[in-house]
Amino acid sequence: MAEPPPPVELQPQAQTVQELAATNRNDVPERYIRKGDNGGVLDDSFPLLDVPTVDFGLLASSTAGGEELEKLRSALSSCGCIQAINHGITSAFLDELREVARQFFALPMEDKKKYSREIGSTEGYGNDMILSEHQTLDWTDRLYLILSPEDKRTLKFWPENPEAFRGILHEYSMKLQVVAQVLLKAMARSLNLEQNRFLHQYGDQATTQARFNLYPICPRPDLVLGVKPHADGSAITMLLQDKEVEDLQILKDDQWVSVPIIPQALLINVGDQVEIMSNGIFKSPLHRVVTNSERERITLAVFCVPHPDQEIEPVEELITEASPRSYKKVKDYVSIYFQYYQKGRRPIEAALL
Ligand SMILES: O=C(O)CCC(=O)C(=O)O
Numbered sequence: 001m002a003e004p005p006p007p008v009e010l011q012p013q014a015q016t017v018q019e020l021a022a023t024n025r026n027d028v029p030e031r032y033i034r035k036g037d038n039g040g041v042l043d044d045s046f047p048l049l050d051v052p053t054v055d056f057g058l059l060a061s062s063t064a065g066g067e068e069l070e071k072l073r074s075a076l077s078s079c080g081c082i083q084a085i086n087h088g089i090t091s092a093f094l095d096e097l098r099e100v101a102r103q104f105f106a107l108p109m110e111d112k113k114k115y116s117r118e119i120g121s122t123e124g125y126g127n128d129m130i131l132s133e134h135q136t137l138d139w140t141d142r143l144y145l146i147l148s149p150e151d152k153r154t155l156k157f158w159p160e161n162p163e164a165f166r167g168i169l170h171e172y173s174m175k176l177q178v179v180a181q182v183l184l185k186a187m188a189r190s191l192n193l194e195q196n197r198f199l200h201q202y203g204d205q206a207t208t209q210a211r212f213n214l215y216p217i218c219p220r221p222d223l224v225l226g227v228k229p230h231a232d233g234s235a236i237t238m239l240l241q242d243k244e245v246e247d248l249q250i251l252k253d254d255q256w257v258s259v260p261i262i263p264q265a266l267l268i269n270v271g272d273q274v275e276i277m278s279n280g281i282f283k284s285p286l287h288r289v290v291t292n293s294e295r296e297r298i299t300l301a302v303f304c305v306p307h308p309d310q311e312i313e314p315v316e317e318l319i320t321e322a323s324p325r326s327y328k329k330v331k332d333y334v335s336i337y338f339q340y341y342q343k344g345r346r347p348i349e350a351a352l353l
Protein backbone atom coordinates (compact mmCIF):
# COMPACT_ATOMS: atom_id res chain seq x y z
CA MET A 1 0.00 0.00 0.00
CA ALA A 2 1.54 3.36 -0.99
CA GLU A 3 2.11 5.91 1.71
CA PRO A 4 -0.70 8.44 1.51
CA PRO A 5 -0.16 12.15 1.96
CA PRO A 6 -1.57 13.35 5.28
CA PRO A 7 -5.11 14.68 4.96
CA VAL A 8 -5.32 18.45 4.62
CA GLU A 9 -8.46 19.76 6.18
CA LEU A 10 -10.22 22.70 4.59
CA GLN A 11 -12.01 25.36 6.62
CA PRO A 12 -14.69 23.66 8.74
CA GLN A 13 -18.36 24.63 8.56
CA ALA A 14 -19.22 27.69 10.63
CA GLN A 15 -22.11 25.91 12.33
CA THR A 16 -22.52 22.49 13.82
CA VAL A 17 -25.33 20.36 12.38
CA GLN A 18 -27.16 20.80 15.67
CA GLU A 19 -27.08 24.60 15.18
CA LEU A 20 -28.16 24.27 11.56
CA ALA A 21 -31.06 22.05 12.52
CA ALA A 22 -32.19 24.50 15.20
CA THR A 23 -32.19 27.56 12.93
CA ASN A 24 -33.20 26.01 9.62
CA ARG A 25 -36.31 23.99 10.15
CA ASN A 26 -37.41 23.61 6.54
CA ASP A 27 -34.36 23.26 4.41
CA VAL A 28 -30.78 22.06 4.37
CA PRO A 29 -27.69 23.69 2.85
CA GLU A 30 -26.57 22.35 -0.51
CA ARG A 31 -23.37 20.90 1.03
CA TYR A 32 -25.40 18.23 2.81
CA ILE A 33 -27.44 17.07 -0.17
CA ARG A 34 -26.17 13.80 -1.54
CA LYS A 35 -25.28 13.65 -5.20
CA GLY A 36 -25.85 10.89 -7.71
CA ASP A 37 -27.37 7.56 -7.01
CA ASN A 38 -25.44 6.89 -3.87
CA GLY A 39 -27.49 3.90 -2.74
CA GLY A 40 -30.87 4.28 -4.37
CA VAL A 41 -33.94 6.23 -3.42
CA LEU A 42 -34.24 7.21 0.21
CA ASP A 43 -37.81 6.35 0.96
CA ASP A 44 -38.79 4.99 4.32
CA SER A 45 -39.61 1.43 3.41
CA PHE A 46 -36.47 -0.57 4.05
CA PRO A 47 -36.83 -4.20 5.07
CA LEU A 48 -35.50 -5.19 8.49
CA LEU A 49 -32.32 -7.24 8.53
CA ASP A 50 -32.34 -10.35 10.66
CA VAL A 51 -29.11 -9.79 12.62
CA PRO A 52 -28.30 -12.95 14.62
CA THR A 53 -27.99 -12.54 18.40
CA VAL A 54 -24.89 -14.18 19.84
CA ASP A 55 -24.57 -15.06 23.52
CA PHE A 56 -21.16 -13.92 24.79
CA GLY A 57 -21.54 -15.92 27.98
CA LEU A 58 -21.45 -19.04 25.82
CA LEU A 59 -18.62 -17.77 23.60
CA ALA A 60 -16.47 -17.02 26.65
CA SER A 61 -16.52 -20.59 27.86
CA SER A 62 -13.69 -22.44 26.16
CA THR A 63 -15.48 -25.79 26.15
CA ALA A 64 -19.15 -25.10 25.48
CA GLY A 65 -20.58 -23.01 22.69
CA GLY A 66 -20.20 -25.06 19.49
CA GLU A 67 -23.59 -23.95 18.28
CA GLU A 68 -22.88 -20.36 19.27
CA LEU A 69 -19.54 -20.44 17.43
CA GLU A 70 -21.30 -21.64 14.31
CA LYS A 71 -23.86 -18.86 14.64
CA LEU A 72 -21.02 -16.36 14.95
CA ARG A 73 -19.15 -17.74 11.94
CA SER A 74 -22.22 -17.79 9.79
CA ALA A 75 -23.30 -14.23 10.74
CA LEU A 76 -19.86 -12.69 10.26
CA SER A 77 -19.43 -14.34 6.90
CA SER A 78 -22.83 -13.23 5.60
CA CYS A 79 -24.07 -9.87 6.94
CA GLY A 80 -20.81 -9.15 8.81
CA CYS A 81 -22.49 -8.22 12.07
CA ILE A 82 -24.08 -9.65 15.20
CA GLN A 83 -26.16 -8.47 18.11
CA ALA A 84 -23.99 -9.35 21.11
CA ILE A 85 -26.03 -10.24 24.19
CA ASN A 86 -25.09 -11.50 27.65
CA HIS A 87 -21.83 -9.57 27.23
CA GLY A 88 -21.41 -8.74 30.91
CA ILE A 89 -22.52 -5.10 30.70
CA THR A 90 -25.85 -4.47 32.38
CA SER A 91 -28.75 -2.69 30.70
CA ALA A 92 -28.76 -0.19 33.56
CA PHE A 93 -25.14 0.69 32.82
CA LEU A 94 -25.82 1.06 29.07
CA ASP A 95 -28.70 3.38 29.92
CA GLU A 96 -26.43 5.50 32.11
CA LEU A 97 -23.98 5.74 29.25
CA ARG A 98 -26.75 6.79 26.85
CA GLU A 99 -27.88 9.34 29.39
CA VAL A 100 -24.48 11.05 29.80
CA ALA A 101 -24.14 11.16 26.01
CA ARG A 102 -27.56 12.79 25.75
CA GLN A 103 -26.71 15.29 28.48
CA PHE A 104 -23.46 16.24 26.78
CA PHE A 105 -25.09 16.97 23.41
CA ALA A 106 -27.85 18.91 25.23
CA LEU A 107 -25.34 21.33 26.79
CA PRO A 108 -25.25 24.91 25.51
CA MET A 109 -23.03 25.21 22.45
CA GLU A 110 -20.40 27.30 24.21
CA ASP A 111 -19.93 24.52 26.78
CA LYS A 112 -19.53 21.86 24.12
CA LYS A 113 -17.13 24.00 22.12
CA LYS A 114 -14.65 23.86 25.00
CA TYR A 115 -13.97 20.37 23.71
CA SER A 116 -13.74 21.31 20.02
CA ARG A 117 -11.32 19.35 17.94
CA GLU A 118 -8.43 21.13 16.30
CA ILE A 119 -8.32 21.56 12.55
CA GLY A 120 -6.65 18.55 10.88
CA SER A 121 -7.21 16.21 13.80
CA THR A 122 -10.14 13.97 14.63
CA GLU A 123 -10.14 13.91 18.41
CA GLY A 124 -12.64 16.16 20.21
CA TYR A 125 -16.06 17.66 19.49
CA GLY A 126 -17.04 18.81 16.01
CA ASN A 127 -18.41 17.88 12.64
CA ASP A 128 -17.28 16.23 9.47
CA MET A 129 -13.69 16.89 8.42
CA ILE A 130 -13.80 18.59 5.02
CA LEU A 131 -11.09 17.40 2.64
CA SER A 132 -12.53 18.60 -0.67
CA GLU A 133 -14.84 21.37 -1.90
CA HIS A 134 -16.98 18.70 -3.52
CA GLN A 135 -17.48 16.57 -0.46
CA THR A 136 -21.07 15.91 0.55
CA LEU A 137 -21.30 16.45 4.30
CA ASP A 138 -22.80 14.06 6.83
CA TRP A 139 -25.73 15.24 8.94
CA THR A 140 -24.02 14.53 12.23
CA ASP A 141 -21.98 16.08 15.05
CA ARG A 142 -19.48 13.95 16.91
CA LEU A 143 -17.40 13.67 20.00
CA TYR A 144 -14.36 11.56 19.25
CA LEU A 145 -12.18 10.27 22.11
CA ILE A 146 -9.32 7.80 22.37
CA LEU A 147 -10.17 5.31 25.13
CA SER A 148 -7.14 3.06 25.23
CA PRO A 149 -4.25 2.67 25.74
CA GLU A 150 -4.95 5.00 28.65
CA ASP A 151 -1.75 6.99 28.19
CA LYS A 152 -2.98 7.99 24.70
CA ARG A 153 -6.09 9.67 26.08
CA THR A 154 -6.35 13.43 25.65
CA LEU A 155 -8.25 14.40 28.74
CA LYS A 156 -8.88 17.98 27.66
CA PHE A 157 -11.43 16.58 25.20
CA TRP A 158 -13.19 14.45 27.84
CA PRO A 159 -16.28 16.34 29.06
CA GLU A 160 -16.38 17.30 32.72
CA ASN A 161 -20.03 18.02 32.34
CA PRO A 162 -22.13 15.93 32.95
CA GLU A 163 -20.05 15.05 35.96
CA ALA A 164 -20.46 11.31 35.58
CA PHE A 165 -19.27 11.32 31.95
CA ARG A 166 -15.59 10.52 32.42
CA GLY A 167 -16.09 7.80 35.03
CA ILE A 168 -18.77 6.01 33.03
CA LEU A 169 -16.82 6.16 29.80
CA HIS A 170 -13.72 4.82 31.53
CA GLU A 171 -15.69 1.92 32.97
CA TYR A 172 -17.25 1.18 29.59
CA SER A 173 -13.81 1.16 28.02
CA MET A 174 -12.59 -1.44 30.53
CA LYS A 175 -15.61 -3.64 29.93
CA LEU A 176 -15.24 -3.46 26.16
CA GLN A 177 -11.64 -4.71 26.31
CA VAL A 178 -13.01 -7.96 27.72
CA VAL A 179 -15.76 -8.18 25.09
CA ALA A 180 -13.22 -7.63 22.29
CA GLN A 181 -10.94 -10.39 23.60
CA VAL A 182 -13.78 -12.87 23.89
CA LEU A 183 -14.89 -12.04 20.38
CA LEU A 184 -11.47 -12.24 18.72
CA LYS A 185 -10.80 -15.60 20.34
CA ALA A 186 -14.21 -16.96 19.41
CA MET A 187 -13.80 -15.77 15.84
CA ALA A 188 -10.61 -17.82 15.54
CA ARG A 189 -12.17 -20.88 17.16
CA SER A 190 -15.18 -20.64 14.86
CA LEU A 191 -12.78 -21.16 11.92
CA ASN A 192 -10.98 -24.03 13.70
CA LEU A 193 -7.92 -21.88 14.32
CA GLU A 194 -5.91 -21.67 17.50
CA GLN A 195 -7.83 -19.17 19.63
CA ASN A 196 -5.11 -16.48 19.68
CA ARG A 197 -4.61 -16.44 15.92
CA PHE A 198 -6.48 -13.15 15.34
CA LEU A 199 -5.61 -11.75 18.73
CA HIS A 200 -1.88 -12.00 17.93
CA GLN A 201 -2.27 -9.85 14.85
CA TYR A 202 -4.61 -7.49 16.62
CA GLY A 203 -1.73 -7.01 19.05
CA ASP A 204 -1.48 -5.72 22.59
CA GLN A 205 -0.86 -2.14 21.45
CA ALA A 206 -4.24 -1.76 19.73
CA THR A 207 -6.20 1.42 20.35
CA THR A 208 -9.88 1.80 21.01
CA GLN A 209 -11.56 5.00 19.88
CA ALA A 210 -15.01 6.17 20.89
CA ARG A 211 -17.21 8.18 18.58
CA PHE A 212 -20.38 9.64 20.04
CA ASN A 213 -22.68 10.51 17.15
CA LEU A 214 -25.54 12.97 17.31
CA TYR A 215 -27.95 12.96 14.36
CA PRO A 216 -30.17 16.02 14.74
CA ILE A 217 -33.67 16.11 13.24
CA CYS A 218 -33.32 16.68 9.52
CA PRO A 219 -36.00 18.40 7.42
CA ARG A 220 -35.04 16.50 4.26
CA PRO A 221 -34.42 12.82 5.01
CA ASP A 222 -35.15 12.15 1.34
CA LEU A 223 -32.00 14.03 0.34
CA VAL A 224 -29.57 13.84 3.25
CA LEU A 225 -27.63 11.03 4.95
CA GLY A 226 -26.45 10.95 8.56
CA VAL A 227 -23.36 9.03 7.48
CA LYS A 228 -22.59 8.20 3.88
CA PRO A 229 -22.03 4.55 2.86
CA HIS A 230 -18.75 3.17 4.21
CA ALA A 231 -17.17 0.12 5.78
CA ASP A 232 -15.17 0.61 8.97
CA GLY A 233 -11.37 0.69 8.85
CA SER A 234 -11.15 -0.94 12.27
CA ALA A 235 -10.61 -4.60 13.13
CA ILE A 236 -14.01 -4.64 14.80
CA THR A 237 -16.54 -1.97 15.77
CA MET A 238 -18.93 -2.12 18.71
CA LEU A 239 -21.96 0.10 18.42
CA LEU A 240 -24.31 1.11 21.18
CA GLN A 241 -27.43 1.99 19.26
CA ASP A 242 -29.99 4.61 20.15
CA LYS A 243 -32.69 2.85 22.15
CA GLU A 244 -35.55 3.98 19.96
CA VAL A 245 -34.48 5.48 16.66
CA GLU A 246 -33.62 2.91 14.04
CA ASP A 247 -31.68 4.63 11.25
CA LEU A 248 -28.68 2.38 10.65
CA GLN A 249 -28.68 0.39 7.42
CA ILE A 250 -26.46 -2.31 6.01
CA LEU A 251 -26.01 -3.26 2.38
CA LYS A 252 -26.95 -6.91 2.10
CA ASP A 253 -27.16 -8.63 -1.27
CA ASP A 254 -27.12 -5.19 -2.94
CA GLN A 255 -30.09 -3.99 -0.94
CA TRP A 256 -30.17 -1.48 1.92
CA VAL A 257 -31.76 -3.06 4.96
CA SER A 258 -32.41 -1.59 8.42
CA VAL A 259 -30.65 -2.88 11.50
CA PRO A 260 -33.16 -3.56 14.27
CA ILE A 261 -32.63 -2.23 17.78
CA ILE A 262 -32.11 -4.56 20.72
CA PRO A 263 -31.64 -2.09 23.60
CA GLN A 264 -29.43 -4.32 25.77
CA ALA A 265 -27.30 -5.60 22.86
CA LEU A 266 -24.11 -4.27 21.33
CA LEU A 267 -24.17 -4.33 17.57
CA ILE A 268 -20.74 -5.60 16.59
CA ASN A 269 -19.52 -5.47 13.01
CA VAL A 270 -16.43 -6.71 11.23
CA GLY A 271 -14.07 -3.95 10.07
CA ASP A 272 -11.77 -4.08 7.05
CA GLN A 273 -8.77 -5.29 9.08
CA VAL A 274 -10.55 -8.46 10.22
CA GLU A 275 -11.79 -8.99 6.68
CA ILE A 276 -8.13 -8.95 5.63
CA MET A 277 -6.95 -11.22 8.50
CA SER A 278 -9.69 -13.74 7.70
CA ASN A 279 -8.78 -13.69 4.00
CA GLY A 280 -12.25 -12.40 3.20
CA ILE A 281 -14.21 -15.06 5.09
CA PHE A 282 -15.58 -12.47 7.51
CA LYS A 283 -17.17 -9.54 5.70
CA SER A 284 -16.73 -5.89 6.59
CA PRO A 285 -20.21 -4.64 5.70
CA LEU A 286 -21.03 -1.43 3.90
CA HIS A 287 -23.35 0.61 6.06
CA ARG A 288 -24.89 4.06 6.24
CA VAL A 289 -27.12 6.13 8.49
CA VAL A 290 -30.28 7.75 7.17
CA THR A 291 -31.75 10.92 8.64
CA ASN A 292 -35.01 11.42 10.43
CA SER A 293 -37.50 14.28 10.30
CA GLU A 294 -39.11 13.44 13.64
CA ARG A 295 -36.54 12.22 16.11
CA GLU A 296 -32.92 12.95 16.86
CA ARG A 297 -30.66 9.94 17.32
CA ILE A 298 -27.58 9.35 19.46
CA THR A 299 -25.19 6.41 19.14
CA LEU A 300 -21.76 5.46 20.45
CA ALA A 301 -19.40 3.60 18.14
CA VAL A 302 -16.17 2.14 19.53
CA PHE A 303 -13.53 1.20 16.98
CA CYS A 304 -10.92 -1.40 17.88
CA VAL A 305 -7.86 -0.62 15.79
CA PRO A 306 -4.50 -2.42 15.64
CA HIS A 307 -1.41 -0.29 16.27
CA PRO A 308 -0.22 1.44 13.05
CA ASP A 309 3.08 -0.52 13.13
CA GLN A 310 1.26 -3.84 13.32
CA GLU A 311 1.32 -5.83 10.11
CA ILE A 312 -2.07 -7.18 9.11
CA GLU A 313 -2.42 -10.03 6.62
CA PRO A 314 -4.49 -13.12 5.93
CA VAL A 315 -3.90 -15.88 8.49
CA GLU A 316 -1.80 -18.55 6.76
CA GLU A 317 -4.06 -21.49 7.59
CA LEU A 318 -6.92 -19.77 5.77
CA ILE A 319 -5.01 -19.63 2.49
CA THR A 320 -5.65 -22.79 0.52
CA GLU A 321 -5.77 -23.86 -3.08
CA ALA A 322 -9.53 -23.50 -3.02
CA SER A 323 -9.34 -20.08 -1.37
CA PRO A 324 -6.12 -18.37 -2.45
CA ARG A 325 -4.75 -15.32 -0.72
CA SER A 326 -6.93 -12.28 -1.50
CA TYR A 327 -5.14 -9.45 0.33
CA LYS A 328 -1.67 -7.99 0.65
CA LYS A 329 0.06 -7.38 3.91
CA VAL A 330 -0.96 -3.91 5.14
CA LYS A 331 0.30 -1.56 7.81
CA ASP A 332 -1.22 1.63 9.20
CA TYR A 333 -4.42 0.86 7.33
CA VAL A 334 -6.32 3.73 8.93
CA SER A 335 -4.05 6.40 7.48
CA ILE A 336 -5.52 6.14 3.98
CA TYR A 337 -8.96 5.59 5.32
CA PHE A 338 -10.36 9.11 5.42
CA GLN A 339 -9.29 10.05 1.94
CA TYR A 340 -10.91 6.99 0.42
CA TYR A 341 -13.96 7.39 2.59
CA GLN A 342 -14.55 11.00 1.66
CA LYS A 343 -14.28 10.08 -2.02
CA GLY A 344 -16.89 7.39 -1.49
CA ARG A 345 -14.43 4.58 -2.28
CA ARG A 346 -13.67 1.46 -0.30
CA PRO A 347 -10.22 1.63 1.29
CA ILE A 348 -9.99 -2.17 1.23
CA GLU A 349 -9.54 -1.94 -2.55
CA ALA A 350 -6.01 -0.78 -1.76
CA ALA A 351 -5.29 -4.08 0.01
CA LEU A 352 -6.73 -6.41 -2.64
CA LEU A 353 -4.28 -8.56 -4.55
O1 LIG B 1 -24.39 5.75 14.27
C1 LIG B 1 -24.47 4.68 13.68
O2 LIG B 1 -25.49 3.99 13.69
C2 LIG B 1 -23.31 4.14 12.89
C3 LIG B 1 -22.14 5.04 12.87
C4 LIG B 1 -21.02 4.52 12.02
O3 LIG B 1 -21.21 3.75 11.12
C5 LIG B 1 -19.65 4.93 12.31
O4 LIG B 1 -19.47 5.81 13.18
O5 LIG B 1 -18.73 4.38 11.67
Ligand SMILES: [Fe+2]
Nearest residue numbers: 230231232287
Ligand atom coordinates in the same frame (compact mmCIF):
# COMPACT_ATOMS: atom_id res chain seq x y z
FE1 LIG C 1 -19.34 2.78 10.53
